[in-house]
Amino acid sequence: MGEYGLLMNNLRILRSRRAKLDSWVRRIFWMFSALPFLLVLTILTALWLKAQPLLLAHPLSKLLLGEAWRPQKGEFGFLPFISGTIWVTGVALFFAVPICILTAVYLSEYASGRVQRLVKPLLDLLAAIPSVVYGVWGVLTIVPWVEESVAPALGRWGDICPIFASANPTGYSVLAGGVVLAVMIAPFIVAIAYEVLQTVPAGLRQASLALGATRWQTVKYAVLPRASTGIFASVILGCSRALGETMAVLMVAGNVAQVPRSIFDAAYPLPALIANNYGEMMSIPLYDAALMTASLILFLIVLALNIFSILALRHVLRESE
Amino acid sequence: MAKWKWQNTEEKVMQVLMLLSFGLIVMSLLLILFTILSKGLPALSWEMISQTPKGGFYFGKEGGILNAIVGSLYLALGGTFIAFLFGFPLALLLNIYSSKTAWADLVRLSLDILWGVPSIVYGAFGFTVMIFLGWKASLLGGILTLALLELPIMTRAMDEVIRRVPPELPRAAYALGSTNSETAFFVITRQVLPGLATAVLLAFGRGIGDAASVLFTAGYTDRIPDSLFSPVASLPLAVFFQLGTPFPEVQQRAYAAALILTLTVLGISIFSRGISYFLGRHSIR
The missing domain is CATH 1.20.5 (Single alpha-helices involved in coiled-coils or other helix-helix interfaces)
Structure with a gap:
């Protein structure tokens, strides 16, 4: 065997070892890549199994529509918590959606490149602030504000408009939870809505402007209709974030197990229920199953919203590529 | 008109x-x-960040929140490490072996879904698994739960960066005779180093600030943990518990802990911009 043959032989050995290594890496990768999907299934199964004792003991309609929450007596009505979640999330969306869409439109259609570059880190930062810090901020500023200014001012209209009726002497309320949540979900909605607006082809805007439309008319008649699916998906994504948010809401929403009738009533959303009661659930029968049912309800709602918005966004963002 | x-x-x-x-x-x-x-x-004072709580701490006596600072570091470092162990190969090889297949779509969809799962659900799930295994609230339980929370964030962030690598780069590596995995680990990794660092820091920041997932899984204690199986305090929970007390002196510590947490997140944000610039000097642009 000449020198050349030796070299080729060495190369072959090397090549086969490298090829073998590569095929091993490939196999390990297939195992790894199944992890996320399996994890979703595992969480779902685990929650389902732990929630089952309660789901078998009581009819579903009684659980979901029951107003009484007395674990000691075996009464588990989730309506106060479900409606608390809906109220707080609804208030958050009421504030966040118009402000976020206007901000995203401003950033995408009006702001200069410098402002756009400056805002990105700002939004990242706002999204990175831990939720307990939002909670502290809420307790220090929003709760007193609701208690001292908003509730007395709007409470006078309570007779005409029952959602403003203020029977709660503290500021720990649906409104405080909603405002804090609105600030928390704003960076998500703005960032995604901005990205969606960026995918609208420039030609569309140019055509509209060339026809003599003002910039706002261009936005209203050309840009927004085109981006509506994506913007809707960004709002849904923000909504699912708000639904699952725990600590900040827990700290400012008041946590009274009642169905809220006004924005000044205390609310007790599902995540707060889980977080507040986990330590003491062991002594009462079915209590842990009830908390797992709460987790399961939360998980299923968030899952449905997320799958919808992810698929919609994927469609929108991919179409533009 | x-x-x-x-x-x-x-x-x-x-x-x-x-x-x-x-x-x-x-x-x-x-x-x-x-x-x-x-x-x-x-x-904020030196005593606050250099001492663990002393007797009567929760009535406003001496001590600091060192237990929570160290605990949070342990939890977030551990969680980030484990998430990296799984997330990094996953993101890298997802793009090398099956970038545009239906399987990759499913993996990405699952990761996006996991990203959206509320942290309280991770906490409840982690706690359930720990009861099933007979574990008590411990550092290890907290780390594993945080790893679950951080995995989708880190992996998707890395995935987005790796996807933007120009296709000529792996093609050039293949042309020189390197295998798929060699291309992934030696060529692409080098190119996306800044993005990887940003993804790791993003996940670390999310992990250190999350309270709901460690509430049941890591517990709370006044001592600095000495093993993986002892309970551990964390900054977000220090904020939460101490703000809930009626004593103003104790609430002060909640503010201090909240400030440390905020500064950490701010610092990470600035640091990640700096480091991505520093690591980016090997990237082809």
Whole structure:
């Protein structure tokens, strides 16, 4: 065997070892890549199994529509918590959606490149602030504000408009939870809505402007209709974030197990229920199953919203590529 | 003529509304930072960050929150490490072996779903698994739960960066005879190093600030943990528990802990920009 043959032989050995290594890496990768999907299934199964004792003991309609929450007596009505979640999330969306869409439109259609570059880190930062810090901020500023200014001012209209009726002497309320949540979900909605607006082809805007439309008319008649699916998906994504948010809401929403009738009533959303009661659930029968049912309800709602918005966004963002 | 005027008024009104909304968002960020700084700075002292709680701490006696600072570091470092162990190969090989297949779509969809799962659900799930295994609230339980929370965040962030690698780069590596995995680990990794660092720091920041997932899984204690199986305190829970007490002296510590947490997140944000610039000197642009 000449020198050349030796070299080729060495190369072959090397090549086969490298090829073998590569095929091993490939196999390990297939195992790894199944992890996320399996994890979703595992969480779902685990929650389902732990929630089952309660789901078998009581009819579903009684659980979901029951107003009484007395674990000691075996009464588990989730309506106060479900409606608390809906109220707080609804208030958050009421504030966040118009402000976020206007901000995203401003950033995408009006702001200069410098402002756009400056805002990105700002939004990242706002999204990175831990939720307990939002909670502290809420307790220090929003709760007193609701208690001292908003509730007395709007409470006078309570007779005409029952959602403003203020029977709660503290500021720990649906409104405080909603405002804090609105600030928390704003960076998500703005960032995604901005990205969606960026995918609208420039030609569309140019055509509209060339026809003599003002910039706002261009936005209203050309840009927004085109981006509506994506913007809707960004709002849904923000909504699912708000639904699952725990600590900040827990700290400012008041946590009274009642169905809220006004924005000044205390609310007790599902995540707060889980977080507040986990330590003491062991002594009462079915209590842990009830908390797992709460987790399961939360998980299923968030899952449905997320799958919808992810698929919609994927469609929108991919179409533009 | 009248119609023309109306359009301009509408334009002006909408511009003002947009600027107001934008200003409101910027203002709320500044307001949060201002509130935390103004409450936290007076409460912050050397004693606060260098001592663990002493007897009577929760009635306003001596001590600091070192237990929570160290605990949070342990939890977030451990969680980030484990998430990296799984997330990094996953993101890398997802792009090398099956970038545009249906399987990759499913993996990405699952990761996106996991990203959206509320942290309280991770906490409840982690706690359930720990009961099933007979574990008590411990550092290890907290680390594993945080790893679950951080995995999708880190992996998707890395995935987005790796996807942007120009296809010529792996093609050049293949042409020189390197295998798929060699291309992934030696060529692409080098190129996306800044993005990887940003992804790791993003996940670390999320992990260190999350309270709901460690609430049941890591517990809370006044001591610095000496093993993986002892319970551990964390900064977010220190904020939460101490703000809930009626004593102003104890609430001070909540403000101090909130300030440390905020500064950490701010620091990570600035650091990640700096480091991505520093690591980016090997990237082809």
